[in-house]
Amino acid sequence: MEMLKNMEDVLQQGSEVAVRENVEKALQAGIPAERILNEGLIAGMSVVGKLFKEGEIYIPEVLIAAKNMHAGMDILKPYLAKAGVKPIGKILLVTVKGDLHDIGKNIVGMLLVGAGFEVLDLGIDVPREKIAEAVREHEPDILGLSALLTSTMIEMEAVIKSLKIVKLKKIPKVLIGGAPVTQKFADDIGADGYAPDGVEATLKAKELLEIS
Amino acid sequence: MDPKPNFERVRKALTLQQPDRVPLAEVLISDQIKSKFLGREVRDGDMQAQVEFWAKAGYDFIPVVVGMLGPGRVTDAAKIYSIITHSLFEDAERTKGWAAEGKGIITTMEEFEKFPWTSADQLDYSKFDEVQKYLPEDMKIIAVSGKIFTITWILMGFETFCMSFIQNEGLIRNLFEKVGTIQFEAFKKVIGKPNVGAVWIVDDVAYDAGLMVSPKYLRTYLFPWYSRMAKLCKEKRIPFIFHSDGDLWKIMDDIVGIGANAVHPIEPKAMDINEVKKKYGDKLAILGNIDVDKLTRGSKEEVIVEVKKRIKEIGQGGGYCIGSSNSIPEWMNYDNYVTMIQSALKFGNYPIAID
Numbered sequence: 001m002e003m004l005k006n007m008e009d010v011l012q013q014g015s016e017v018a019v020r021e022n023v024e025k026a027l028q029a030g031i032p033a034e035r036i037l038n039e040g041l042i043a044g045m046s047v048v049g050k051l052f053k054e055g056e057i058y059i060p061e062v063l064i065a066a067k068n069m070h071a072g073m074d075i076l077k078p079y080l081a082k083a084g085v086k087p088i089g090k091i092l093l094v095t096v097k098g099d100l101h102d103i104g105k106n107i108v109g110m111l112l113v114g115a116g117f118e119v120l121d122l123g124i125d126v127p128r129e130k131i132a133e134a135v136r137e138h139e140p141d142i143l144g145l146s147a148l149l150t151s152t153m154i155e156m157e158a159v160i161k162s163l164k165i166v167k168l169k170k171i172p173k174v175l176i177g178g179a180p181v182t183q184k185f186a187d188d189i190g191a192d193g194y195a196p197d198g199v200e201a202t203l204k205a206k207e208l209l210e211i212s
Numbered sequence: 213m214d215p216k217p218n219f220e221r222v223r224k225a226l227t228l229q230q231p232d233r234v235p236l237a238e239v240l241i242s243d244q245i246k247s248k249f250l251g252r253e254v255r256d257g258d259m260q261a262q263v264e265f266w267a268k269a270g271y272d273f274i275p276v277v278v279g280m281l282g283p284g285r286v287t288d289a290a291k292i293y294s295i296i297t298h299s300l301f302e303d304a305e306r307t308k309g310w311a312a313e314g315k316g317i318i319t320t321m322e323e324f325e326k327f328p329w330t331s332a333d334q335l336d337y338s339k340f341d342e343v344q345k346y347l348p349e350d351m352k353i354i355a356v357s358g359k360i361f362t363i364t365w366i367l368m369g370f371e372t373f374c375m376s377f378i379q380n381e382g383l384i385r386n387l388f389e390k391v392g393t394i395q396f397e398a399f400k401k402v403i404g405k406p407n408v409g410a411v412w413i414v415d416d417v418a419y420d421a422g423l424m425v426s427p428k429y430l431r432t433y434l435f436p437w438y439s440r441m442a443k444l445c446k447e448k449r450i451p452f453i454f455h456s457d458g459d460l461w462k463i464m465d466d467i468v469g470i471g472a473n474a475v476h477p478i479e480p481k482a483m484d485i486n487e488v489k490k491k492y493g494d495k496l497a498i499l500g501n502i503d504v505d506k507l508t509r510g511s512k513e514e515v516i517v518e519v520k521k522r523i524k525e526i527g528q529g530g531g532y533c534i535g536s537s538n539s540i541p542e543w544m545n546y547d548n549y550v551t552m553i554q555s556a557l558k559f560g561n562y563p564i565a566i567d
Contacts, residue, residue, distance in 0.1 A: 055462070058425050060374040067375070103370050104419075150508045151543035179420055179457075180505055182481065197421045 003029065007040035007072075008047045012061060016071035023072045033079035037116070041072050045114030053199040059107065062198070066110030073113070087118035089209045092140035092172070094131055095124040096159060099152035104178060104198075108144065111198040112205060128155070128162045135163065139170045141209055144201070145191075147178040156181075157189035173208040177201060215270040215557055217351035219409045222272045222533060226410060226451035226474045226497045230530030234523050234560035236270050236553055237499045237533035239356060239412050239455060239476065242542040245549060259339060263346040270557050273409060274347070276339050277356045278402045279395045280330065280363055316369025324386055327367075335398050340405045352409030357399045357441070358455070360392045361415045361434050367391075377429055388433040399441055403448055410451040412476070413438055418458025420482040427462050435470050442471030453499065457538060458482045468495045476500045477537045489526050498526060499533040502552055507536055508544050512551045519555040524566040534560065 003026050010022050026036045048065040051057045093109050095102050102124045109119045122134050135143060143163075147153035156176055163171060173192040176185075186194035193208055195201035206212070221231035246254040246265040254261040266274040318324050343353060364387045365373035376384050402408060417424055417434070438454070445452040451473040459482040460467065460475070467475055475492075477500030478485045485501045501522060506514055519534065526532045534556045540549055559566055 055422055058423060060377045060425055063371060063374050064378050106371070149541075149543075150505045151541070154509075179481070182505075 003031070004036065004040040004043070007036075008044035011041070011044040011065045011068045011072075012048060012057075014068060016068050019068040019072040020075055023075045027075070027079065033076050033083055034085045037073075037076055037080065037085070041069050041076075042114060042116050045069055045111065049111055049114065049199040049202060053197065062107060062110070066107075066114060069110075069114050088116040088211050089141040089205065090118045090120070090138065091142045091144055091175075091205060092120045092122060092131075092134060092138055093144040093146065094122040094126045094134075094159075095146045095148075096131075096152055096155040097125055097127045098155060099147045099149060100124050101148040101178075102146070104148070105144070105146040108146070108177065108195075108198040108201045111202050112144075115202040115206070117202075117205065128159045131159055132162050132166045132168075135172060136166065136168055140172045142205055143172040143174050144205075145174065145176045145178075147176075147181065150180045153178060153180050153185065156191065160190050175201065175204055175208065215268075217267050217272040217348055219272045219350055219352035222352075223409060223451060225530055225533050226453065228473075228494070228497055228531040230562050233562060234527045234556060234564075235272055235533045236556055237476070237535040238271070238540055239275055239354075239414060240539035241265075242540055242544075244542040245540050245544065245546060248546055249550070257339075259342045260346045263343060263348075263351070267348055267351060270553050272350075273352050273354045274343060275354045275356045275412060276343060276402075278337065278340070279335065279357045279359060279398045280391075316365075316367055316372045318367045318383075318387065319369065319372045321383055321386070324383060324390075329390060329394070331394060331397070337398075337401060337405075340402050340408070344406060347407055352407050353405075354410045354412050354453075355399070355402050355405075355408050356412045356414060357395060357402075358413035358415040358438070360388065360395050360437055361417050361430075363391045363395070364388055374425065377425060384429075384433065388437075392434075392437040396437055396440060400444065403444055403450070408450065410453060411441065411445050412453040412455060413441065413472075414455040416455075416457045417463070418456055418460055418482070420458055420479060422459045423462055427466070430463060431466065435466055438472075439470040446471060451497075464488075464492055464496075468492065473497060474499055474533075477535070479537050485522070485526055493531060497531040497533070500535045500537050501526070502534065502536050504536050504538050504541075504544070507540075507548045507552060510545075510548060512548060515548045515551045516555045519552055520559050520566050523556070523560050524564055527560065527564055530562070 007022060010018050023036060045065065048062060052062050091112055093105050095105055109121055112119050120138055145156045145159060147156060160174055175193040175195060176191045177195045181194060183194045193204045195204045221233065222235045224231040225235050243254050243256060249269055250265055254265055263274055318327055368376065417430060442452045452471060453474040453476055454467050454472040455476040457479050474497035478488055478498060480501060480503045485498065488498060502518055506518055522534060
């Protein structure tokens with residue numbers, strides 16, 4: 001459908017106003033909200049993610065597209081809720097204690113929303129007790145941990161251990177990332193997955209939840 | 213071991229020649245590490261203790277920062293310091309100096325016009341004069357500058373900075389012009405000072421997966437400044453080192469093109485140093501690359517193996533200075549840091565004889 005296919009261009013090159021107008025036009029044309037979401041916004045963000053991964057576009061273009069997508073999502077939310085459309089999964093994102101960096105986590109969060117996930121961001125410098133409490137409260141499918149320094153990524157192991165100690169009804173999969181983090185480190189500390197960038201994070205998140 | 217500083221070995225390595233041994237090089241070492249090494253407190257302003265550390269640890273130079281922002285932290289010297297810390301950091305905990313990645317203080321043209329800009333005249337150059345008293349013979353200063361890209365995004369907040377390339381490029385242009393001018397004028401003031409043997413430009417434009425922004429923006433707004441700095445260095449016959457973390461493959465030709473003599477640190481997760489040596493070893497000297505993660509969480513044996521490997525594979529024929537893949541922070545394993553420098557001094561003599 002041409003109207004939805006154009007969404008990809010509007011996400012990248014347009015403004016929040018333009019995206020909102022496109023979404024509203026699509027709704028007025030009788031296209032179901034779920035189709036607009038999946039075939040318009042999410043499909044468009046998937047192209048953005050691919051271009052980012054391939055080095056064709058950079059952080060500014062991804063941020064613009066993500067902000068545009070959020071603007072479109074704000075219009076769709078009540079329609080999606082009415083139609084009973086749910087996110088494909090819930091992810092809790094955190095920068096671990098001692099670390100104040102969050103731009104990488106924020107970009108990952110934007111791409112995860114763009115892929116259809118519900119994302120809760122607990123912020124930066126978060127102690128393991130608070131993470132455990134948030135996991136108990138929100139019952140995410142995935143806990144995403146971020147750190148930018150070798151000294152702070154060590155905290156990730158402590159977070160994983162603390163999840164095993166507290167009584168949780170639902171233990172999330174743990175996905176880790178950040179500049180010093182590697183697959184080997186993820187394996188060593190018992191994380192369920194590692195992603196080197198935002199695009200890989202969306203793919204890994206889907207893989208962990210067995211979503212195609 | 214009692215290494216004697218001799219900057220000539222660094223100069224030779226930076227100009228793709230083979231000195232007597234592979235020189236040690238770091239742009240930033242935590243004062244806590246220095247204090248532990250000397251067995252007494254080493255403070256930032258104590259130039260005597262600072263020189264003593266750098267000389268005794270085996271370095272041939274002392275890095276001294278010029279400009280509005282030191283590597284890793286805001287310099288006390290800049291009057292802009294109080295504005296940045298009070299405006300950007302909400303509580304005392306955050307005065308470690310890590311950048312505020314979202315919130316910025318210059319997000320509009322109006323805020324740019326109203327900002328109390330410092331000038332190069334207001335910055336403090338006293339360390340360059342103070343250090344002269346303590347420099348041993350043959351030891352020199354490396355002036356650490358740059359940070360034009362970094363200061364610009366710190367002032368704007370990283371998200372605003374990024375989005376402004378597309379939505380408000382005029383503001384980007386103004387900020388790069390203003391910040392670049394201040395840093396360049398400060399740079400000019402120190403480059404002619406006695407005993408400045410090289411310049412080390414520090415400006416992170418990339419992360420492990422790639423550049424933060426399109427190279428076209430770096431070529432338009434950033435590299436012209438560094439090209440001017442490199443030109444001045446060439447006139448003074450002093451080497452110019454370019455530092456950025458991350459994957460720099462897309463701008464390696466630019467780094468050569470601006471006139472850099474050397475590149476640092478070749479982050480192991482982002483770039484293969486052997487590939488860098490193969491493709492650019494005839495144009496650029498290389499510094500760094502001993503993995504910070506290994507230095508922090510690895511064993512002494514692993515550090516020795518890595519040092520020997522780097523000396524053998526990258527140090528052959530000169531053109532290499534050995535050091536960490538970023539800097540030496542306070543949380544690094546001290547014993548591993550000492551193992552790195554001692555191994556480099558032990559195995560780095562030319563001709564290289566490592567099996």
